[in-house]
Amino acid sequence: MSEALLRASGLHLAFGGVRAADGIDLDVMRGEFLAIIGPNGAGKTTFINMTTGYLKPHAGEIAYEGRRITGLSPRAIVRLGIARSFQLPQLFLEHTVEQNVALAVASREGIWSPLVPLLRPGYREEARDILDRFGLSAIADTRADALNEGARKLADIAMAVALKPRLLLMDEPTSGVAASEKMAIVETLVTVLRDAKVTAVFVEHDMDVVERFADRVAVWSQGRIAALGPPAEVLADPAVQREVIGIERHAATPEAPHA
Amino acid sequence: MAEWFQDNGLLLGLALLDGLSSAGLIFLVAVGLNLVFGVLRIINVAHGSLYAIGAYTAASIGLFLSTRGLPQWAALPVLLLSAALVGAVLGPLIERFILRRIYAGEEVVQLLVTFALFMILEDVQKLLWGVQPIHHDAALKLLGTIDVPFGSDFIPFTNYQLFVLPGFAIVTLIGLAWFLRRTLTGRVIVAVTTDREAATAMGIDAAKVFLLTFTFGAMLAALGGALSSPTAALVPGIGAQTIVLSFAVVATAGLGQIEGAALTSLMMGLGRSIAVYFEPELEVVVPYIIMVLVLLVRPQGLFGVIETRRV
Amino acid sequence: MRKLEFLLALALAGAMIAAAIAAPWLRFVLTIALAKGIAVMGILLLLRAGQVSFGHALYIAFGAYTVAFLAPRLNDAVLLLVVAAGGAALLGLVIGLFVTRYRQIFFGMLNLAMCMVFYSLLEKLYHITKGSDGIRVEIMPVAGQALDRIAYEWTIFGIALALAFALGALLRLYLVSPMGEALKGIKTRETRLEFMGVPARGVLLAAYVVSAGVGGIGGALIAMTSRHVTPLLSYWTASGELVFIAILGGAGGVLGPFLGAAAYELIRVYAAASFADAWQMILGTALLLVILFAPGGLWGMAARAIGGRSR
Numbered sequence: 010m011s012e013a014l015l016r017a018s019g020l021h022l023a024f025g026g027v028r029a030a031d032g033i034d035l036d037v038m039r040g041e042f043l044a045i046i047g048p049n050g051a052g053k054t055t056f057i058n059m060t061t062g063y064l065k066p067h068a069g070e071i072a073y074e075g076r077r078i079t080g081l082s083p084r085a086i087v088r089l090g091i092a093r094s095f096q097l098p099q100l101f102l103e104h105t106v107e108q109n110v111a112l113a114v115a116s117r118e119g120i121w122s123p124l125v126p127l128l129r130p131g132y133r134e135e136a137r138d139i140l141d142r143f144g145l146s147a148i149a150d151t152r153a154d155a156l157n158e159g160a161r162k163l164a165d166i167a168m169a170v171a172l173k174p175r176l177l178l179m180d181e182p183t184s185g186v187a188a189s190e191k192m193a194i195v196e197t198l199v200t201v202l203r204d205a206k207v208t209a210v211f212v213e214h215d216m217d218v219v220e221r222f223a224d225r226v227a228v229w230s231q232g233r234i235a236a237l238g239p240p241a242e243v244l245a246d247p248a249v250q251r252e253v254i255g256i257e258r259h260a261a262t263p264e265a266p267h268a
Numbered sequence: 269m270a271e272w273f274q275d276n277g278l279l280l281g282l283a284l285l286d287g288l289s290s291a292g293l294i295f296l297v298a299v300g301l302n303l304v305f306g307v308l309r310i311i312n313v314a315h316g317s318l319y320a321i322g323a324y325t326a327a328s329i330g331l332f333l334s335t336r337g338l339p340q341w342a343a344l345p346v347l348l349l350s351a352a353l354v355g356a357v358l359g360p361l362i363e364r365f366i367l368r369r370i371y372a373g374e375e376v377v378q379l380l381v382t383f384a385l386f387m388i389l390e391d392v393q394k395l396l397w398g399v400q401p402i403h404h405d406a407a408l409k410l411l412g413t414i415d416v417p418f419g420s421d422f423i424p425f426t427n428y429q430l431f432v433l434p435g436f437a438i439v440t441l442i443g444l445a446w447f448l449r450r451t452l453t454g455r456v457i458v459a460v461t462t463d464r465e466a467a468t469a470m471g472i473d474a475a476k477v478f479l480l481t482f483t484f485g486a487m488l489a490a491l492g493g494a495l496s497s498p499t500a501a502l503v504p505g506i507g508a509q510t511i512v513l514s515f516a517v518v519a520t521a522g523l524g525q526i527e528g529a530a531l532t533s534l535m536m537g538l539g540r541s542i543a544v545y546f547e548p549e550l551e552v553v554v555p556y557i558i559m560v561l562v563l564l565v566r567p568q569g570l571f572g573v574i575e576t577r578r579v
Numbered sequence: 580m581r582k583l584e585f586l587l588a589l590a591l592a593g594a595m596i597a598a599a600i601a602a603p604w605l606r607f608v609l610t611i612a613l614a615k616g617i618a619v620m621g622i623l624l625l626l627r628a629g630q631v632s633f634g635h636a637l638y639i640a641f642g643a644y645t646v647a648f649l650a651p652r653l654n655d656a657v658l659l660l661v662v663a664a665g666g667a668a669l670l671g672l673v674i675g676l677f678v679t680r681y682r683q684i685f686f687g688m689l690n691l692a693m694c695m696v697f698y699s700l701l702e703k704l705y706h707i708t709k710g711s712d713g714i715r716v717e718i719m720p721v722a723g724q725a726l727d728r729i730a731y732e733w734t735i736f737g738i739a740l741a742l743a744f745a746l747g748a749l750l751r752l753y754l755v756s757p758m759g760e761a762l763k764g765i766k767t768r769e770t771r772l773e774f775m776g777v778p779a780r781g782v783l784l785a786a787y788v789v790s791a792g793v794g795g796i797g798g799a800l801i802a803m804t805s806r807h808v809t810p811l812l813s814y815w816t817a818s819g820e821l822v823f824i825a826i827l828g829g830a831g832g833v834l835g836p837f838l839g840a841a842a843y844e845l846i847r848v849y850a851a852a853s854f855a856d857a858w859q860m861i862l863g864t865a866l867l868l869v870i871l872f873a874p875g876g877l878w879g880m881a882a883r884a885i886g887g888r889s890r
Contacts, residue, residue, distance in 0.1 A: 061774065087776035099774070101760075102767040108760060115757040116775040123758045123785070124749070132757075172775060311684060313819070369871055375683065376631045380826050381870055383819045387863030394856055512695055512815050519688040552699035556692035560677075563689065567681060 014039045014176055014208050015060065015091075019069035022055060022232075029055035030066060031232035037176070037210055042199070044219040044240070045212045047229030047253055053212040054096060056229075057178045060210075061093045062086040073176070092174035096181045096212075098165035100153035106164050107149040111136040113171035136171065142201050143167045158185040163194060170201060177202065179211040183218055191215065195222055216244060228253055273419075276546075281418035282425075283545040284538065289429035291537025292437035293496050297510055298517035299440065299529045300488030306461040306524030307481040309375075310367065313382040315489050316511025317389035318358060322490025323497040323506065324397045326350035327404040330497075334406060343406035343498075344432070351494040355487025363482040368475070386507070394504055401501035407432075408498040433495060440488070441530050448526070457481055461524050513555055520559045522572025532558075532570060583885060588747065588834055592740060595841070599736060606736055610804045612837070612844040613739035615824060618797030619836035620750050621790025622825040627754065628783055629766030630682065633818050634690030637674075637697045638667045638791045640813030642798025644701065647714040647808045656721040656735065656803055660742075663799035664792050671791020672784075679783045682769075694818050701810035713809030716802050735803050742800075746793060747833045753789070754833075762786050823862075827869055829876025838877040 013036035020033040029052035037043055045053045058064040060071055062083040070079045078086055101109050111132045119125075119132070128136075140146050143163050148156065153164065162185055169177055182198065183191050199222050202209050213219050219226055219240055226243045228236040230252060236243050243249055273280070301315045326347045330338075333346060362385065370378050408428045415422035416430070448454035459467040460477050468474045492510070517536060521528030539554040550557075562570055595613075599606035618639055625632050642663040653659055678689045701708045708714065718731045726734060753759045761782045764772050772779040802808050811817065820843070828839020846865055850858035873880050 063774075083773045084776050084778060087774060093774060099768050099771040101764040101771065103763060104760065104767075112757065112760055112764060113775050116761075116772075116777045120757045120761055120777050120782070121785075123756050124752045125757075126752070126755045127757045127760045128755070168771075168775070305684075311687075366867070366871075373870075373874075375629070376626060376822065377826065377870055377874070379631060379633075379687070380819075380822060381867065383823065384863040384866040384870070386819075387859040387866075391857045391860035391863075395860075508814075508816060512691065515688050515691060519685055519692075523684065549699075549703040552703075553696050556696050559692050560689070563681070563685065564677075567685070569685075 012039050013037065014074060015210075016072045017056075017060070017069070018072075020056075020059060020066045020071070021068040022052075022059065022064060022066045028052070028232040030059065030069075033069070033232070033234060035227060035234060035237075037208060038225075040206065040208055041224040042202075042208075042222055043210045044223035044226045045210065045229055046214070046216070046219060046226060047235075051229040052232045053229050054180055057093055057180050057210070057212065060086075060178060061091060087172060087174075090173075090175040091178070092169040092172040092176070093178040094162075094166040094169045094180060094182060096184065098161040100156075100161060100164055100168070102154040103152065105150050105152055106145055106156070106160075107133070107136050107140060109153055109164055110139050110167050110171050113168040114139075117172060139167050139171050142197070142204075143170075144197060159187055159190055159194070162186055166198065170205065170207070173205070174207060177207050177209045179209065181212050181214065183213065183215055191218065192221075220244060277419050278421055278423060279545045280542075281416070281421075281423050283542045285416060285423065285425050285430060286544070287538035287541035288534075289433040289499075289537075290541055291534045292433035292435075293492050294513060294517060294537050295437040295530055295533035296440060296492035296495065297489050298514040298521070298533055299444065299526055300485040300492070301511075301514045302518045302521065302524060302526070302529050303444075303457075303488070304482055304485035305518060307457055308367065308371070308478055309464075310370075310378045310382065311515070311518075312482075312485070313379065313511060314362065314385035314389055315382075315485070315514060316507035316509075317386050317393065318354065318486050318489035318507075319493040319496075319510045320393055320502075320507030321358065321389065322351050322354045322493030323502050324393060324402065324493075325354050325490070326494035327402050327497045327502055328397065330404040330406055331402075334404070340406065340410050343410050347407055347494040347497070348491070351491035352487055354490035354494075355483055358490075359483030359486030360479060362486070363479050367482065368478075371478075386511070390504070390507060393507070397502070399504050401503050403501040405498040429499060433499075436491070436495060437530070437533070441526065444526055453480070516555045516559045520562045520569055522566075522569025525569065525571040528569065528571030532562075584832060584834060587881065587885075588744070588837075591834065591837060591841075592744070595740065599733075603732075606732060607804060608844050608848050609841065610732070610736045610739050611801060612840040613736075613743050614797045614800035614804065615821070615844070616797075616828075616837035616840035617739070617743055617746055617800070618794045619821050619824045619828070619840060620746060620833065621793040622821050623833075623836055624750070624753070624762070624786045624790050625783075626825060627759065627766065628762045628786060630783070631687045631822060632690040632790070633687040633815065633822065634692070634694030635790065635794050635821050636813050636815070636817035637690070637694040638671060638794025639798035639801065639817065639821075640694075640697060640701065640808075640810070641667050641670055642795035642800075643802035643808040643812050644708070644714070644798075645795070646799045646802035647716050650716055650719055654719050655723065656719050656738070659719070659803075660738070660796060660799050663795045665795075667795020667798070668788050668792035671788045671794075675784045675787035675791065679780050679787055691815055691818065694813055695815055698810050698813040698815075701813060708810070711810055713807055716806040716808065718806070719803070732804075735800065739800050739804075742796060743837060746796070747837070751833050758782060758785060823866055827866060827876055829878030829880075829882075832878045832882070834881075835876055835878035838881065842877060 015037040017033055017035045020030040022030040047053055059066050062081050066079060070077055073089060073091060111127050114132045114135045115127060140149050145163060148160055166179060166182055183195060186194055195218050223240050225238060226240045227234050228243060228249050236246060236249050297319050301312060304312050329350050330343060330346050370381050408426055411427040413424050413426050416425050448458050456472055456477055460474060517529055517532045521532040535558055536555040539558055540551055543550040543554045595609050599609055622635055645663040645666050646659045649659060674693050678686055681689055702710055718728060721734045761772060761777055765779050765783055769779045824839040824843050825836060827843055828835030846862055847858055850861040869876060
């Protein structure tokens with residue numbers, strides 16, 4: 010945990026007058042689980058969008074394994090080993106869960122074969138195996154548009170994991186998941202990611218989840234990192250409690266639009 | 269260059285005047301199509317048929333009334349009334365009984381339903397009016413001609429084409445812009461165009477807005493047809509020609525854009541008539557060349573807004 | 580389902596052969612239907628991605644004119660089919676590089692524009708294309724064998740049937756392959772493809788090239804069967820007809836295009852013979868009825884009747 014896998018330095022990005030990133034410097038260490046917390050609109054999703062090439066920062070740069078990746082397309086960045094999941098699950102709605110994951114498996118190399126089935130033995134087994142680990146086997150043949158929110162969320166993350174990334178960015182992996190299922194899902198997720206030796210960054214609103222699973226926490230506030238450190242330390246900081254956690258506890262439900 | 273003008277100046281002048289009047293017609297039809305698309309999210313292929321039926325209806329009512337001793341001055345009002353009649357009858361009929369059933373359907377299905385309507389109306393039109401050309405130009409004759417000064421020459425041109433056609437286009441453009449921005453109904457239509465879910469969530473009666481918009485769009489198509497009827501003989505196929513041109517205007521202008529449709533109609537009207545006089549082979553191709561060039565530079569159309577997807 | 584589909588295809592083929600033996604004029608109609616069915620498979624492919632091309636008559640016309648132009652020099656049906664397919668695919672690649680940047684209505688309209696440009700060229704460049712008179716195609720040898728008229732017609736029918744089977748089988752494989760499934764992904768979540776490292780535009784372009792290629796084959800077969808090509812092959816209504824057939828047949832299975840094409844051609848011939856002035860109306864009504872009351876198309880109805888699901 011000594012070496013930075015991802016290094017963001019001096020990131021700036023503003024939408025109109027809103028500063029989503031106002032001088033972000035952040036190192037993500039190899040193998041760690043880094044939680045990003047902060048009020049809605051602080052720029053957490055924007056950070057993921059910039060890292061994955063969906064948005065370009067106005068200034069600053071992001072380096073992955075020492076290589077500058079700012080300005081690369083989402084496609085090129087995925088190929089380098091950075092995958093993401095989405096706050097609003099982005100599934101192929103007319104495909105089954107298994108097909109969704111198999112497509113992700115295939116997209117690692119085999120997308121261009123026009124005459125061999127997607128659900129060929131190799132891909133199918135790998136997809137089944139991932140679904141197994143996520144506890145989604147029972148709904149493998151369900152179409153994505155018929156899933157409940159929790160299953161959608163998991164399937165969305167399963168697709169990202171199927172890309173075999175070295176760095177996985179998750180945007181609110183537990184939002185929309187029923188409170189009773191939440192811990193079990195995160196538990197599963199953490200096991201899967203640790204097994205695969207994936208470094209993870211996740212935006213999270215549930216402080217219990219953060220406390221239990223994050224190695225470090227970064228507190229986002231108005232496009233800046235207000236605090237960074239181990240969860241026990243950061244979450245105990247009165248300023249953080251007032252600024253972030255207080256807001257979270259009050260405004261737990263409706264999500265403000267993210268860029 | 270100067271020499272070229274000496275030789276071709278008159279032709280160019282005529283092309284510009286022609287282009288202006290045909291731009292007016294194109295705009296009337298295309299803006300209706302664009303309005304309907306903006307609100308209903310359906311590209312109405314049958315819009316061209318409404319144009320054709322508007323033209324035929326106007327011509328036959330005009331012909332009929334002129335044998336009954338209709339005063340000359342009434343030729344123009346007859347055109348307008350015919351258009352209103354066609355729109356008011358066919359618009360609600362099509363919206364209520366056919367389109368309403370497919371709003372939830374896929375885009376291709378919606379497109380095809382209006383294509384089926386187009387096929388049906390094409391034959392209805394042939395059954396009612398036959399395939400012989402029909403011509404009634406009382407309105408054109410009524411207003412006479414004018415000598416338009418152009419350089420040292422004068423170009424004789426009909427007042428109808430010079431003033432009435434572009435005039436109606438301009439009145440429609442201004443009236444529509446005013447209506448959409450300044451009246452409650454207009455703003456409701458704009459709201460539904462920009463964000464249908466939000467608008468219906470706010471309690472807007474979408475069904476009523478759809479009916480109203482479609483009927484209005486149908487009237488504009490019929491008006492385009494009716495106003496065109498004095499300028500040329502009506503033959504089967506004018507609906508098919510009109511609709512493809514309107515498609516090109518809508519795609520070039522950007523979806524739901526009114527001013528965009530006006531500018532595009534002007535470009536295509538002028539482009540086409542210049543082609544008619546100088547490179548007739550290119551006449552039909554010019555609108556598409558304009559469209560392709562515009563979309564190469566601005567993929568969302570001249571005035572279109574890029575829809576960003578939230579992730 | 581898979582086996583059933585194959586049996587159904589065999590039954591359909593058997594019925595076609597029987598009909599062609601029973602009535603020579605049906606042989607002509609069914610060869611055209613097979614040719615269109617082959618072209619419509621391309622439409623089906625694009626529909627998978629949620630994209631409606633309103634311009635694929637372009638590739639049919641291109642294939643047909645390729646045969647008409649080259650027949651005097653390259654006098655063999657098999658060679659001409661290969662050249663028409665390759666040429667159309669190449670044209671599809673060039674146009675596809677441009678149109679696959681666009682989606683939905685822009686995609687549809689740009690295809691329409693290309694198709695209409697080609698139509699105008701065919702019509703206006705009289706010295707090359709003989710304009711709207713069109714070009715006659717003589718009976719030609721097949722694989723080196725000179726044939727009399729009856730043998731020739733049977734042979735083209737046989738080739739069309741064999742190609743329908745072969746291409747249908749390939750299309751089935753394509754649809755469930757990673758490329759085919761990614762194509763379907765464009766319809767629901769194109770951005771996700773990019774976030775998986777898959778170039779969505781490339782996936783669509785590949786399908787577009789295939790659709791152009793099969794369009795070329797269909798067009799070549801049409802030219803060899805009707806033995807007369809005219810610019811009307813590329814008119815926009817001919818493109819609409821292809822989408823019409825795709826929806827009539829049902830976008831679910833590979834058999835859909837052929838069920839749709841056979842039904843379309845038979846209704847058309849019957850309607851044209853019985854109600855010369857109203858065949859479009861009858862076709863349009865049939866289409867409306869299918870869309871409103873049997874949304875899965877003919878293939879959907881067939882699949883339901885057998886008790887399977889049309890998936």
